[in-house]
Amino acid sequence: MSATGARERVLLAVDSGGSGLRVAVGTPASGPLVRRAGREPVRTGARGLDPRHLAELLVPLARAALAEAGHRAPDAVAVGAAGFASLGDAWRAELPDVLAREFGGGRGTWAGTVLASDAVTAYVGALGCRPGAVVAAGTGLTATGTDLSAWRRADGWGHLLGDCGSGAWIGRAGLEAALRAHDGRPGGSTTLLERGEALLGPAAGWPQALYPRTDRSAVLASFAPEVAACAPADPVAQEILREAARHMAGAAAAACPGGGEPVVAVTGGLVRLGEPLTGPLREELAKAVPHARQVPPAGDPLAGAFRLASGLALGDLALPPDPRLLCVTGAGTAGRPRTD
Amino acid sequence: MSATGARERVLLAVDSGGSGLRVAVGTPASGPLVRRAGREPVRTGARGLDPRHLAELLVPLARAALAEAGHRAPDAVAVGAAGFASLGDAWRAELPDVLAREFGGGRGTWAGTVLASDAVTAYVGALGCRPGAVVAAGTGLTATGTDLSAWRRADGWGHLLGDCGSGAWIGRAGLEAALRAHDGRPGGSTTLLERGEALLGPAAGWPQALYPRTDRSAVLASFAPEVAACAPADPVAQEILREAARHMAGAAAAACPGGGEPVVAVTGGLVRLGEPLTGPLREELAKAVPHARQVPPAGDPLAGAFRLASGLALGDLALPPDPRLLCVTGAGTAGRPRTD
Structure with a gap:
């Protein structure tokens, strides 16, 4: 033929x-x-x-x-x-x-x-079909990479064992920070508490609203956009997104070929959180995989x-x-x- | 009478x-x-x-x-x-x-x-009936305090929203560190990975062994003693327990009266983890509630x-x-x- x-x-x-x-x-x-x-x-x-x-x-x-x-x-x-x-x-x-x-x-x-x-x-x-790594970040998070001779994967373990930096991870960290403010524990954010109560009702009801659900990770992830919305003015929310970016970059580094000229991209719904996440993410990727070129996903x-x-x-x-x-x-x- | x-x-x-x-x-x-x-x-x-x-x-x-x-x-x-x-x-x-x-x-x-x-x-x-604070730490974690005119509570929000420093928190952090080692992500512990695989089988099966369970927090907490056992020789496990102690002290501080001469005690199964936890806990309590006298629980x-x-x-x-x-x-x- x-x-x-x-x-x-x-x-x-x-x-x-x-x-x-x-x-x-x-x-x-x-x-x-x-x-x-x-x-x-x-x-x-x-x-x-x-x-x-x-x-x-x-x-x-x-x-x-x-x-x-x-x-x-x-x-x-x-x-x-x-x-x-x-x-x-x-x-x-x-x-x-x-x-x-x-x-x-x-x-x-x-x-x-x-x-x-x-x-x-x-x-x-x-x-x-190029060597590199892709971080797929939505409710969960998985990094996949290849040097064209084998595949490497990192994270993707779900919201209790991993998915570090995912939507569920960010939302969970945001709700924890809100409840820290509620209790007067260190690391709290009253801004996130206000956002949380506006979205989910009084904090006292959150456990009952979350734990009986079968889609807990999606419920947690639904709070991630609130964390991103608070980040420009709230240092606690900002640090949550910085830490998420660090986790994503760590997963990318684990999946990415160590040599050559790999390319790295981030896909999935989480990039819609915009600059409060993607800004730190560019910086953390540059630190974690300095030899990889960051590209937008082609498709x-x-x-x-x-x-x-x-x-x-x-x-x-x-x-x-x-x-x-x-x-x-x-x-x-x-x-x-x-x-x- | x-x-x-x-x-x-x-x-x-x-x-x-x-x-x-x-x-x-x-x-x-x-x-x-x-x-x-x-x-x-x-x-x-x-x-x-x-x-x-x-x-x-x-x-x-x-x-x-x-x-x-x-x-x-x-x-x-x-x-x-x-x-x-x-x-x-x-x-x-x-x-x-x-x-x-x-x-x-x-x-x-x-x-x-x-x-x-x-x-x-x-x-x-x-x-x-003295003023002070008690941290009750088992699978979950709650701090309760009073100045004898009102009660104050901190944390107790469950394993997804809080219970920071609890058995479930420590076990979860230990399993995450194990999977970090498995993937080659930063912050991993091969010692915890070995312990985890000895206890729960190959890492690839952990999500299936955990997520369908209804007693997920108890499953997570069952790994806390392994983290404590590894801590003397493993810096990652050690840091997990230090962070848990910091969280417990933060909850104690939120519940404890700010003035007077309060007493503070830690109760519950988690103290059985022994010195790898209770050592850092004494230090973190001394930092977080320096005015409170630490006492063993009377009953x-x-x-x-x-x-x-x-x-x-x-x-x-x-x-x-x-x-x-x-x-x-x-x-x-x-x-x-x-x-x-």
Whole structure:
């Protein structure tokens, strides 16, 4: 097949997250032409994501996007999924078969499938296939890095064991500082106490409003914007964001290659806190990874999945496979994750 | 009635906590003579402890203790209960009636009832009716203080919003430091990582072992003794305990009277961590409340409840009433909490 032919192959990119599925269709030459989103998240059971439920939700969404782009079937499919790293072997063995069956893997143009953790699609979306590190910071926080021979991850342990510097971390620290002021303990902020009581009612009711919830980390993270809003005039809030930036930079440094000319980017909803966080973050990254160039993320995780599908079709996927992060199943090898 | 007569009055003291009821019987002259414990905790509903269930569990236990001490009925009853501070008015209105009815409140020697938060019984058990502050530190952490005209409380907000320096706080910080070492982030301790993996299995499984549990704070606190065990040889563990001591001293300072000659004590299971915690704690208390004399706690919360019953019988209860902490219902005023 000619290089020109490969650049016309039809790509289907999928991003599966907590708010549902998103798909993009296009070719390596065109880039993503059509995007569609579904609202239902894929069911998660004891052994992780349910591959049949994923297929069930994906197929109509993908067919609609393919039709809109004027295509019948994709030649390469890449799926990025939250929670991929914790999935068992069954999922990884089954999903490529399911996708190949659904999307006509028998055809001569079929290039195969890529399954990836959302950390990898976020990485590739932000930086492409270059060495570096990406800090994905929202309610939680994970850093993912590669020197193109192996992946390195840091944090992502959840709001009790880690996610240091995340939205939940910042919000929790802000509420603690508010309650310090309430009690007259050191390190308190009356400004944060006022903001907290305006948002959540009297402090005495906060434990009852938080502990019975199942989405505690989201409740904590909902206070992070208040901390950012207070920071310009409140030294306690300012120090919380400085410390968060220090944690984020520490995670970036742990994931980033120590040599070469890596690039580093921060993605996720937390960057919307703006300058009160991103200012200190630039400084802390410069200290923690002085050899890395800070860049804005080029694209989102769906763009990353598209790049993975494109890399598979073009044969230029220069990223290291990893059973917990990135599994490539080429044409004719369905069900047998490539490990080379 | 003569002072001698009052000193022979029969006292029933009750401590209601998560592990069940404990009772003590004696007289002001004798002190507690008989102690008994039940294993069933009092049911807690939406409006707090169920007063009828408390009575149901208490009566047989109290009757057995009274009989063993050679008495038929108490003349004063004091109940200290975990969760008292968050109870509604109904409980406070109903329980004195229930107790007076059960234990023969019609008699001429009947002195009444005292209902108290476990924070108050811990305070009185540790310090008696003197001004000062008590830090109760176990899985959680609360400081309670009084200048004898009002109560002051600090922290006790639970493991996400506060309880700074508690067992859950120390354990959580220890596990975070272990995972920092696992990831190669700054501030990690390989010693804590080894201890953690020996106790909880491979680090990758910790989130799954912790987050689905309903007793997360207890799981976190279970790691606190490992942090203390590592502290003599591990600077990260040592700094965690130093920081915990600083938090505990900050809570003590917030609760302690600012003037006079207050006494301060630390109670609860956390002191069993020994010198790695209590050493720094002595130093931090000396910095945070330099005017307060540090003393070992004289007795436990049940001894505190006994002291409250004795104070009611002798008329020397010099502690401030507080609807959320200490309600005294004298003879003939059942159902009407005294507010003077």
